Amino acid sequence: MRFLHTMLRVGDLQKSIDFYTNVLGMKLLRQKEYPKGEFTLAFLGYGSEEDHTVLELTYNWDVSSYDLGDGYGHIAIEVDDVYKAAEAVKKAGGKIIREAGPMNAGTTIIAFAEDPDGYQIEFIGADHTRG
Missing domain, CATH: 3.10.180.10 (2,3-Dihydroxybiphenyl 1,2-Dioxygenase, domain 1)
Incomplete structure (x- = not known):
């Protein structure tokens, strides 16, 4: 087994991609829209998905914010x-x-x-x- 990614739901995909790439130095590895499901996925990281654990950003098209809850850490x-x-x-x-x-x-x-x-x-x- 191998740890592949962590997924975060985001309210503004481009703003989040800009933060993780421009502020934290990750690279956008791939991005794909899923019109039937009305969501877009973007995968970012410091290396390829074959060799590194990456971050998956999920943007649900009609949702601009989420309650983070008190169970999530960092x-x-x-x-x-x-x-x-x-x-x-x-x-x-x-x-x-x-x-x-x-x-x-x-x-x-x-x-x-x-x-x-x-x-x-x-x-x-x-x-x-x-x-």
Whole structure:
């Protein structure tokens, strides 16, 4: 078995694609409309679907927003330097909701960003298994 993707429902597909590509540096791998189902899927990631886990964005044509619920947590992205990643997000127009620094119950350096739909993205340093 292999972990393939995580799916998020989004209210504005282009705005979300712009965020994940321009702010977080992912690549749009593929996109397809499904007129009979009235939805569009877009797959994004840092590498090919054959070799990497990717993000699936689902846009239901007549839905502009969703209630995120309290069971959902976040997407985690490993970065070389959490402080630099958070600053890069801010410079690209993204929203940081928790500045870079040690987590509240350990020494691991983390930061959190928020995408256009309110989904949280955690940045965690490459040495995260030590903290």
